[in-house]
Amino acid sequence: MLSTQLQRRFLLSSLRGDLRKVRCYATKKRFYTRTDIVQNENKWEVILDHRKLKTPNGQVFNVDTEGLARAVAAEWDAQQDIIAQPTMHLTALCNTALDNPGKLTKHDIAIHLLEYFSTDTILFFSDEEKELQLLQEEKWGPLLDWFEKRFGVRQEVSKDLQPPPVSTETRAVLARHFLSYDFPALNAMNFGVEALKSPILMLACVDKFIQAKEAVMLARLEEEYQLQRWGRVPWAHELNQVELTARVAASLLIIQNSTELHLEKIKKSHQIEHS
Structure with a gap:
């Protein structure tokens, strides 16, 4: 019998497989x-x-x-x-x-996103190339500052291959935030996170702190750094960038749609209460 955690991972894998x-x-x-x-x-x-x-x-x-x-x-x-x-x-x-082919719940997706968090791309800084590390600090630093202020938490970064610690408080705050979305929005959030390999970048897009195109560039920062040094294959990298941006943009449209619908329902509810 599979454990509950393994079952959830299997179900999330099914969801990702369905999108693929x-x-x-x-x-x-x-x-x-x-x-x-x-x-x-x-x-x-x-x-x-x-x-x-x-x-x-x-x-x-x-x-x-x-x-x-x-x-x-x-x-x-x-x-x-x-x-x-x-x-x-x-x-x-x-x-x-x-x-919903994997028969997932909002809690299943939220747990998956919390597990994903410690592997967030922008929490891993280079420990070998000083120039790259400085670039990461310049470009990712403002995002990490935004994240800490937005959610009222503190988050360490890693400068080796070990995942940085994520506090129980941070997990609780993020869990409440993720569960505030309905199923279609959380499903879209997961899709965007996997495109960017970063819950933080996706959350910043949802809050309109950055745009989808900028998020993709930040997610690909190390790759772009290496390409500038060693050159790029004409068109290939640009096409990949466009594809990732399209995925994130689609995710954001679904999330925005759900959020606006939720706010509209709240507004109507208040109008009925005061009528």
Whole structure:
């Protein structure tokens, strides 16, 4: 019998695998000419010609807001002769939130993110190259200062291969923060964290302290440093940067959508109470 912790890790692995599966789908020709959206009660659906878009498990694809529905429809509308599903991050994130193939809970994802935290990219400074270490201090230092002030915690960094300690207080603060999001937003948070290899960078993006493109550059700081010294393969690194930025941007759109919806519900609740 697997322990609870191992079960959670297995489930998170399944979730990540589901998001990666979109990269393995056989390409297929575009089979529709028009994309549109339609409201069905309090949900919004995406229409391809006159057929409703469905998830991999056969559910009718639906989201909570018109804005997100339009963004997903635009993703499908942007496809050319061939449907490039590996680039359709919004669709993949929404599908995973709807189907939940790993049967995960918010707590499962929050635990995974907490375990991920001690391996955060920007907590590991170079102990071999002084020039790189100075660059990391210059670029990552402000992010770490922001993180400590934003969450009221102290966080050490590592200058060797050993993960830095993460206090019980820091874990508790982050756990409460992660669990304040709904499942689709937390699922998207996890996707963005894995793209950046950094919960701190993703949290900074969510708080609009930095933009997605800047977060990707900070996540790739050591790689960019080495490329400047040894040269780069034309186009390859730029394409990778664009791909990572697209993943983070899709994650942020889902999170922003969920946050705005939550605030709207609170506002309506207050209006009813005072009416």
